[in-house]
Amino acid sequence: MTEIVHKTLACGIECGVVPFPHRHIVAFQIRVLAGACDEPEDRLGVARLVAETLDKGTQRRSGRELFDAFDALGASCSSVSGREAITIGCIVLPEHFERAVALHAEMLRTPTFPDDAVEVNVELARQELEALEDDAQDLLAKLFGVPAFGPLLGRHPLGEKETLDRTTRDDLESFWRSYFSAGRMVVTAAGAVTADRVAAVFEEHFNGFGARNKQGRSDTAVAFTPGNVHHDKDLEQVNIGICWPAVDATHDDFPVQQVMLGVLSGGMSARLFTEVREKQGLAYWVSAWQENPRGSGRVFLAASTTAERCARTYTTLLREVDRIAEDLSDDELQRAITGILASRETRGDSTRARCVELANDLFYFGRPVPDAEKIEKIQGVSVADIRRYLADHSRRDLCVLTLGPAKLTQLEHSSGQGGNGR
Amino acid sequence: MNDPYTMHTLDNGLRIVIEQMPDVQSAAAGFLVRTGSRDETAELAGVSHFLEHMMFKGTPKRTWRDITVDFDSLGSTYNAYTSEDRTVYFGWVRRKDIVKQMELLADMLRSALPADEFEMEKKVILEEIAMSRDRIEHVAIDFLRSKVFAGHPLEWPVLGYDDTVGNMARDAMWSYFQRQYAANNLTLVVAGRVDPHEIIGHAEALCGAWEASDPPNGRTRPEIRGGVDVFQTGRFKQQVLCLTFPSVGAADELAETASALTTILGGDNSRFFWKIVQAGLSPEAGAHHFAFTDCGLMLLYGTCQPENAEKLVEAIRREAKLISAERVEDREIDHVRIRRRTALAIESESPYHRLGQIMDDVVFRGAPRTVEQMLAEVDAVTVETIASYFDGFPINGEGHLSSTGPRQWPQQP
Numbered sequence: 046m047t048e049i050v051h052k053t054l055a056c057g058i059e060c061g062v063v064p065f066p067h068r069h070i071v072a073f074q075i076r077v078l079a080g081a082c083d084e085p086e087d088r089l090g091v092a093r094l095v096a097e098t099l100d101k102g103t104q105r106r107s108g109r110e111l112f113d114a115f116d117a118l119g120a121s122c123s124s125v126s127g128r129e130a131i132t133i134g135c136i137v138l139p140e141h142f143e144r145a146v147a148l149h150a151e152m153l154r155t156p157t158f159p160d161d162a163v164e165v166n167v168e169l170a171r172q173e174l175e176a177l178e179d180d181a182q183d184l185l186a187k188l189f190g191v192p193a194f195g196p197l198l199g200r201h202p203l204g205e206k207e208t209l210d211r212t213t214r215d216d217l218e219s220f221w222r223s224y225f226s227a228g229r230m231v232v233t234a235a236g237a238v239t240a241d242r243v244a245a246v247f248e249e250h251f252n253g254f255g256a257r258n259k260q261g262r263s264d265t266a267v268a269f270t271p272g273n274v275h276h277d278k279d280l281e282q283v284n285i286g287i288c289w290p291a292v293d294a295t296h297d298d299f300p301v302q303q304v305m306l307g308v309l310s311g312g313m314s315a316r317l318f319t320e321v322r323e324k325q326g327l328a329y330w331v332s333a334w335q336e337n338p339r340g341s342g343r344v345f346l347a348a349s350t351t352a353e354r355c356a357r358t359y360t361t362l363l364r365e366v367d368r369i370a371e372d373l374s375d376d377e378l379q380r381a382i383t384g385i386l387a388s389r390e391t392r393g394d395s396t397r398a399r400c401v402e403l404a405n406d407l408f409y410f411g412r413p414v415p416d417a418e419k420i421e422k423i424q425g426v427s428v429a430d431i432r433r434y435l436a437d438h439s440r441r442d443l444c445v446l447t448l449g450p451a452k453l454t455q456l457e458h459s460s461g462q463g464g465n466g467r
Numbered sequence: 468m469n470d471p472y473t474m475h476t477l478d479n480g481l482r483i484v485i486e487q488m489p490d491v492q493s494a495a496a497g498f499l500v501r502t503g504s505r506d507e508t509a510e511l512a513g514v515s516h517f518l519e520h521m522m523f524k525g526t527p528k529r530t531w532r533d534i535t536v537d538f539d540s541l542g543s544t545y546n547a548y549t550s551e552d553r554t555v556y557f558g559w560v561r562r563k564d565i566v567k568q569m570e571l572l573a574d575m576l577r578s579a580l581p582a583d584e585f586e587m588e589k590k591v592i593l594e595e596i597a598m599s600r601d602r603i604e605h606v607a608i609d610f611l612r613s614k615v616f617a618g619h620p621l622e623w624p625v626l627g628y629d630d631t632v633g634n635m636a637r638d639a640m641w642s643y644f645q646r647q648y649a650a651n652n653l654t655l656v657v658a659g660r661v662d663p664h665e666i667i668g669h670a671e672a673l674c675g676a677w678e679a680s681d682p683p684n685g686r687t688r689p690e691i692r693g694g695v696d697v698f699q700t701g702r703f704k705q706q707v708l709c710l711t712f713p714s715v716g717a718a719d720e721l722a723e724t725a726s727a728l729t730t731i732l733g734g735d736n737s738r739f740f741w742k743i744v745q746a747g748l749s750p751e752a753g754a755h756h757f758a759f760t761d762c763g764l765m766l767l768y769g770t771c772q773p774e775n776a777e778k779l780v781e782a783i784r785r786e787a788k789l790i791s792a793e794r795v796e797d798r799e800i801d802h803v804r805i806r807r808r809t810a811l812a813i814e815s816e817s818p819y820h821r822l823g824q825i826m827d828d829v830v831f832r833g834a835p836r837t838v839e840q841m842l843a844e845v846d847a848v849t850v851e852t853i854a855s856y857f858d859g860f861p862i863n864g865e866g867h868l869s870s871t872g873p874r875q876w877p878q879q880p
Contacts, residue, residue, distance in 0.1 A: 067490060068490075068816070069812045069815065069816075070809070070812045070813060070816070101745075108745075109736075109741065112735070112736040113736065113798065113802070115736075116736055116802035116805070116806065117801070117802065117805065118805070119802075119805035119806050119807075119808055119809040120809070121806070121809050121810065121813065122735075136809060136813055137809065138808065138809060138812060162745070164747070165745055165746065165747040168747040169744070169747060169750045172749075172750045172771070172772060173750045175704050175705070175772070176704065176705050176750060176770065178703075178704045179602075179603040179703045179704055179705050180602065180603075181601050181602075279701075279702050280601045280702070281597040281598070281600045281601050282594070282597050282598055282601055311539065312535065312538060312539035312543075312545075313523070313534075313535035313538060313539065313545075314532070314535035314536045314538070314539040315539070318535075319532075319535070322591055323531060323532075323535075323587075324587075325587075326587045326588065326589075326590030326591050326594075327590075327594075328591070328594055329591050329592075329594040329595035329598055330594075330595075330598060349594075349598055349601075350594060351594065351597055379540075380536065380539045380540055383539070383540060383541070383542040384539055384542045385542075386542060387541065387542020387543070387560065387561055387564075388542060388544065390492060390493065390542075390561050391492070391493040391542075391544060391559050391560065391561060391819070393492060393493075394491040394492055394493050394816050394817055394818070395816055395817055396813075396816060397813070
């Protein structure tokens, strides 16, 4: 069995390692606990701009030289700016691990934010913001931000045109100085590397990087605004999104929620695919998922369909959630459980997936959660648990968004009030 | 390293390719059918994709409900897709379940095409077509193919059109199915921690009685057209500009060179990245080698605000001319090589990803390549092979320019 090592390094970084000595790569992730929710209100988008500009120049190298240095290692790098954190991922062959960490340290500790690079990245962010209009699903996700998560967590990482227009190089540097420090970093690694090797290289390169004490680890205020809002747009289909508050990732009912979502949307035999697509041919795309900022959660249902089928699709989506409480069978429950557990096992072959899973454990739980514990909780979910969950977690107040050529004229959903538990 | 592949052909012509991956816990299986949109007639445009959907709708042994329940009872990660030259059905499971997964996939491939499900699924496909028309990248690529491949089956979208799908009859689909899904037009691919002899034994039991036929190899090589074409639509904010040039097919000895060129021109840390994206001209600019068995397209593309269309095309053309005229730097080629090594190491962890790579090789080359062979091909890319590529397939001419978006640009006579 693989032993996970978790500790706080002397420099202040929280570090977790899953060694797999026989694998051929090392995956590591650096999560800086600074995201859109930390931005000044009049500088929305600055966190992402920092992430995009970190690699455009350091005190030692130009952006081009830095990219070349990563390329010389064959490093596969990525970065994502989210609501609560900036996440930088890297996969390298084991012999290049130390060098790759050193380059990341150079980038995170000594960025120069060159004026021309800042100007370009602000301009590109403006263009990407406008490009969201050309992708209905991305646009729907943006429109859901504030109603589903409130003014802080609902911010879109790209920011807003007005805030981008006033963002300068100094704003990027200021954000970086405020939020980039070892005490705000969570590092995880997996693959052909030992915990000692990981600790040594991060200690070496991040010693003295800002505050050591743990920061940025409290939950961010979240809000929810129920309602029914239509956004008119010249599209062939109406994109329907429905959201309601759900439990957070550490809640006792989280595994129940996971299984409930598996019953709804875990595979082609799940309820939404079966009832919306297979039986009625209402939509090609239909899905349910959850999003979990730390300390909160939201469940989403969505589908895209042509205007004349919009009302029926909406009704079917909500009806299927209610129907789970009425007639969920043991077989259906077991399929959802099997889906979650099998997916864990097959994806476990991926070193990157193991690195990300450990990073999420540290983010939500502050500790590695053993596989056995996760599996036991999922396996322990019963039909009665799902019924109780649906009764306990009201769907009386929904946030419903439609995007496209037609709005929902009648909201027929009348149940989901919780409390009946049938 | 030993060759990890076991290959076998059943008496009916069905091919089996197995990759042993002793270090993984999972396994993936998939059927590759050598049929796609380029094998269709104009009247049946979209039949390959529609048929792919219908394969989930029932067999003599299983209803559509049984099929989906059985997949989900395995906890499988499963799906299917259709392209111009292939249709693929796959499932990724815990290794203990690989034989059950094979049985289910094999049963699906003997579909009954239930008549009562045909019209219902047609509605789903029409929704999928409508959804694709709401996405600018789909609209731009469909417009491009309709012009560059005009007069050839590659001109229509894999999804088909509203009218061809809407008017499609089950009988026509049945005939296509019988012809194209014959045993000798199929390959079973399995990757993961499996016993090849056991896999072959099960495949024989599952598929050995399937009939072979002589699927007509009616594929013809398209004439790739040049010129300028504009699709003005006010439904989108951005302009998508695509410059295309004829290129090599996927099995050509210069295919790896073409692929390396797309990385040097349009990947991360590429010429387009520094000269176009980081010039603030376009949030997305890149290069892609569209490779088919017998031909290819070199696509240089970018999206931009409509008023920047001229500048973007000018910048793309400038880089295309520069790379054609000047020697590619050794550093650029070295970076392609080492990145490929990392990518192969990542891919080698996952049976799911290996399945896709093996199928590419089977379609294009007839057999899978080992990691060593793939690396050797990347290592063989040199300044000289790039020069040879440009001799045969220049990208410094006019090519074909397609422009999709709110602006009517370039103006056409």
